[in-house]
Amino acid sequence: MANISVIGTGYVGLVSGICFAYLGHNVLGLDLDKEKIDHLKNGSLPIFEPELDRIFSYARDYKKISFTTDYSEAVAFADFIFIAVGTPPKEDGSADLSFVASAYEKICQYIGDNDYKIIVNKSTVPVGTGRWARQFAIDMLARRGVANPEERLDIVSNPEFLREGKAVYDFMNPDRVVIGSDNRDAAWRVASLYEKVNPTLLVSDIATAEMIKYASNSFLAAKISFINEIANICERLGADVDVVARGLGLDHRISPHFLKAGLGFGGSCFPKDVSALISIARQSGIEPQMLLSVIQVNTRQRLRPIEALKAQLGQLAGKAVVLWGLAFKPGTDDVRESPAIAITRALLDEGAIVYAHDPVAKDNFKRSFGSADKLIFIEDKYDNLEKADALILVTDWPEYYDPDFSRFSGKIIFDGRNLWKKEVVLRYARDYIRIG
Numbered sequence: 001m002a003n004i005s006v007i008g009t010g011y012v013g014l015v016s017g018i019c020f021a022y023l024g025h026n027v028l029g030l031d032l033d034k035e036k037i038d039h040l041k042n043g044s045l046p047i048f049e050p051e052l053d054r055i056f057s058y059a060r061d062y063k064k065i066s067f068t069t070d071y072s073e074a075v076a077f078a079d080f081i082f083i084a085v086g087t088p089p090k091e092d093g094s095a096d097l098s099f100v101a102s103a104y105e106k107i108c109q110y111i112g113d114n115d116y117k118i119i120v121n122k123s124t125v126p127v128g129t130g131r132w133a134r135q136f137a138i139d140m141l142a143r144r145g146v147a148n149p150e151e152r153l154d155i156v157s158n159p160e161f162l163r164e165g166k167a168v169y170d171f172m173n174p175d176r177v178v179i180g181s182d183n184r185d186a187a188w189r190v191a192s193l194y195e196k197v198n199p200t201l202l203v204s205d206i207a208t209a210e211m212i213k214y215a216s217n218s219f220l221a222a223k224i225s226f227i228n229e230i231a232n233i234c235e236r237l238g239a240d241v242d243v244v245a246r247g248l249g250l251d252h253r254i255s256p257h258f259l260k261a262g263l264g265f266g267g268s269c270f271p272k273d274v275s276a277l278i279s280i281a282r283q284s285g286i287e288p289q290m291l292l293s294v295i296q297v298n299t300r301q302r303l304r305p306i307e308a309l310k311a312q313l314g315q316l317a318g319k320a321v322v323l324w325g326l327a328f329k330p331g332t333d334d335v336r337e338s339p340a341i342a343i344t345r346a347l348l349d350e351g352a353i354v355y356a357h358d359p360v361a362k363d364n365f366k367r368s369f370g371s372a373d374k375l376i377f378i379e380d381k382y383d384n385l386e387k388a389d390a391l392i393l394v395t396d397w398p399e400y401y402d403p404d405f406s407r408f409s410g411k412i413i414f415d416g417r418n419l420w421k422k423e424v425v426l427r428y429a430r431d432y433i434r435i436g
């Protein structure tokens with residue numbers, strides 16, 4: 001079993017670290033956030049992710065995982081150093097690599113004359129970052145006077161494809177594990193860490209592995225924007241987009257996944273990764289028309305409920321709207337780029353009063369959105385519904401599947417996830433609007 005340090009204990013670093021520990025490796029998780037590390041040392045998880053608490057306590061019981069804020073400890077401990085820090089978007093849409101660069105810099109301060117470390121990029125980084133990182137690290141070791149710096153490390157790209165809300169399942173049952181390095185031996189050594197999950201392996205050069213991650217996320221985002229565009233056309237023509245999507249998905253060349261019309265994609269990955277690929281394409285002299293449209297359709301789709309409510313209610317100033325769901329999808333407390341953010345902002349800008357509900361993501365939403373006079377968080381999903389003019393279903397959490405429809409009496413219901421049946425809702429509601 002290998003010794004693995006994981007730099008960055010966010011969604012990806014924590015899930016990967018705990019899963020590697022569960023598989024029997026010895027794992028040391030490092031983060032700059034001392035409070036997070038203190039919590040983890042005490043056995044408490046800073047994120048909500050199904051199954052994670054169970055395998056975390058198993059890994060802790062078997063003393064397979066520990067935590068630190070000290071880079072010297074993390075470098076000394078590990079043969080493999082995984083980097084899983086954030087790569088958020090910059091103003092211009094390109095990926096901010098400052099966290100990744102800082103992690104490399106700190107790691108290189110502690111690699112010595114007799115070391116050989118494999119540094120594995122799990123963060124999603126622009127094509128070319130792995131090769132840049134190798135040169136950066138070698139130069140830094142040379143400046144420190146480390147002997148034969150090019151023999152002290154190899155860089156491997158191992159992009160992560162897990163879905164929040166199903167992250168543990170995805171780690172243990174990956175569709176594929178992609179590993180790229182310009183040193184094939186290092187790539188196969190990283191591949192061996194996954195032996196117990198017996199994945200389909202794809203081993204490539206480092207730039208190709210980096211590109212696979214961006215291409216995958218951009219393709220899935222494109223499928224979502226495609227079906228949303230089809231939905232909007234269906235709506236005008238009186239066709240049913242859910243049946244159209246089923247008809248498309250039955251063709252095995254297309255597949256049914258990611259063909260669900262809704263309020264568009266969000267989360268920490270799709271929006272930023274499509275934007276980063278646009279930036280990468282432009283830097284290489286290509287104007288990526290299709291990727292630009294993917295973003296444009298998505299931005300417009302989030303505001304569909306606002307257009308629909310204005311068409312029904314006229315001005316929204318002073319109107320009360322209940323939002324069900326703040327997380328960008330069910331099964332997670334992550335609200336990054338959630339459609340709920342754009343919808344809430346637009347409603348408040350129109351002067352509406354917003355009553356917001358989510359089973360787990362309220363605190364994160366409060367933190368990331370901030371407070372506003374007319375934004376009120378509700379504990380029970382039916383709170384204030386009676387006095388509301390409209391309800392928007394944003395996230396299809398199971399607890400919204402089968403509500404007490406009689407509570408919809410007299411309201412306009414915007415079903416942003418096509419969850420309910422029109423004939424059932426219309427028994428009570430003033431109107432029922434869905435996507436497509």
Ligand SMILES: NC(=O)c1ccc[n+]([C@@H]2O[C@H](COP(=O)([O-])OP(=O)(O)OC[C@H]3O[C@@H](n4cnc5c(N)ncnc54)[C@H](O)[C@@H]3O)[C@@H](O)[C@H]2O)c1
Pocket residue numbers: 007008009010011012013030031032033036084085086087099100102103122123124125160161162163164268269
């Ligand atoms: N979240 C996902 O679903 C997902 C899926 C696949 C890939 N990714 C990619 O994985 C990477 C990490 O994403 P995430 O969602 O886990 O991010 P996150 O923001 O949840 O976690 C990042 C962590 O890194 C820590 N950190 C930042 N700089 C550091 C440094 N120099 N040293 C040590 N720790 C540092 C932060 O404190 C934070 O805890 C990103 O590149 C993302 O695009 C994310």
